[in-house]
Amino acid sequence: MQNKRDDSSKKGDKVKKLLGMTLDELKAVATEVGLPRFAAKQMAEWIYGKHVRSIEEMTNLSLKGRSALAKHYEIGCVPPSDVQQSTDGTAKYLFPTESGQQVECVYIPDDDRATLCVSSQAGCRMGCRFCMTGRQGFGGNLSATDILNQVYSVPGSEKLTNIVFMGQGEPMDNLDAVLRATQLLTAPDGWAWSPKRITVSTVGVRKGVERFLQESDCHVAVSLHNPFPEERLAMMPAEKAFGLLDLLALLRKQDWSHQRRLSFEYIVFGGLNDSERHARELVRLLAPIECRVNLIRFHEIPDSPYHGASEEKMVWLRDYLTHHGVTTTIRASRGQDIFAACGLLHSRTPQPPLGGA
Numbered sequence: 440m441q442n443k444r445d446d447s448s449k450k451g452d453k454v455k456k457l458l459g460m461t462l463d464e465l466k467a468v469a470t471e472v473g474l475p476r477f478a479a480k481q482m483a484e485w486i487y488g489k490h491v492r493s494i495e496e497m498t499n500l501s502l503k504g505r506s507a508l509a510k511h512y513e514i515g516c517v518p519p520s521d522v523q524q525s526t527d528g529t530a531k532y533l534f535p536t537e538s539g540q541q542v543e544c545v546y547i548p549d550d551d552r553a554t555l556c557v558s559s560q561a562g563c564r565m566g567c568r569f570c571m572t573g574r575q576g577f578g579g580n581l582s583a584t585d586i587l588n589q590v591y592s593v594p595g596s597e598k599l600t601n602i603v604f605m606g607q608g609e610p611m612d613n614l615d616a617v618l619r620a621t622q623l624l625t626a627p628d629g630w631a632w633s634p635k636r637i638t639v640s641t642v643g644v645r646k647g648v649e650r651f652l653q654e655s656d657c658h659v660a661v662s663l664h665n666p667f668p669e670e671r672l673a674m675m676p677a678e679k680a681f682g683l684l685d686l687l688a689l690l691r692k693q694d695w696s697h698q699r700r701l702s703f704e705y706i707v708f709g710g711l712n713d714s715e716r717h718a719r720e721l722v723r724l725l726a727p728i729e730c731r732v733n734l735i736r737f738h739e740i741p742d743s744p745y746h747g748a749s750e751e752k753m754v755w756l757r758d759y760l761t762h763h764g765v766t767t768t769i770r771a772s773r774g775q776d777i778f779a780a781c782g783l784l785h786s787r788t789p790q791p792p793l794g795g796a
């Protein structure tokens with residue numbers, strides 16, 4: 440691994456992490472350690488602008504100030520503990536979390552773009568039947584620092600153009616941390632990214648989506664996968680608590696014509712959700728909403744009754760939806776050989792990733 444660990448290993452348990460703090464919180468830190476309040480802005484620039492790995496590197500803070508700061512704080516960045524490289528350039532990294540879990544994130548380079556798919560929880564409690572993470576169960580929430588550390592410490596971080604919250608976990612089930620992370624990624628005193636570069640996915644946790652729409656301008660992607668509630672429930676137990684129709688009613692009220700984009704993710708399963716009946720229902724539900732649909736190829740997982748639809752079916756479904764007024768694309772699949780593709784993330788064992796299978 441190329442990244443160096445910061446100075447955290449030298450310190451005791453009470454050392455706090457600066458990564459993940461807002462400018463106001465950094466101001467409080469500055470006051471606490473006897474630095475002038477304007478030092479908070481300098482700290483934010485070092486952390487979020489220059490991505491330093493140690494307090495020593497904050498060279499426009501006085502030596503005395505740095506030393507006082509380093510007694511109680513560290514940057515808090517931690518390098519990945521493992522990497523798997525795909526033949527298509529995609530790389531999957533394993534990161535330790537503050538609570539001792541391990542989570543995966545996927546770096547996807549594509550010409551002059553690079554997307555990072557980050558995790559928001561260790562495992563997931565939504566239990567989608569077709570997803571390796573869902574099978575893994577729930578291991579705990581990530582902190583905002585854990586989430587941001589994936590962006591901060593992934594090799595090639597400086598080349599990132601987009602971030603998608605589509606790794607392990609349901610982001611709306613850990614909304615405080617996800618909101619803090621997205622706010623720091625888009626704040627002028629943070630990474631200062633446009634919210635248009637960030638997409639947060641959800642199975643449809645209604646209250647979470649409602650709050651997210653109020654407090655963030657980032658794009659939203661809904662994991663739909665079946666337009667009929669009873670059939671969706673058989674694939675996604677979360678449908679019981681967070682019904683699709685209720686969510687769509689909420690989404691219809693939102694103005695999607697401006698900056699923010701709404702997309703629906705649709706894994707196409709052979710014989711399960713790829714019929715004309717499904718296509719017609721998708722059009723009925725989605726044509727009135729300003730949105731797009733991403734069709735995703737299913738990557739088979741061990742001991743699963745699900746299998747992917749044929750290429751012809753994928754193309755037919757894309758053309759049917761597009762022809763009936765729903766903008767639809769087939770998402771390119773990346774990193775399949777290292778189990779980095781959609782629904783394949785899993786983190787119980789570092790190497791190999793799928794429980795040794």
Ligand code: SF4
Pocket residue numbers: 563564565566567570571572573574606607608609642662782
């Ligand atoms: S698909 Fe997403 S929401 Fe469903 S179990 Fe997997 S990680 Fe959780």
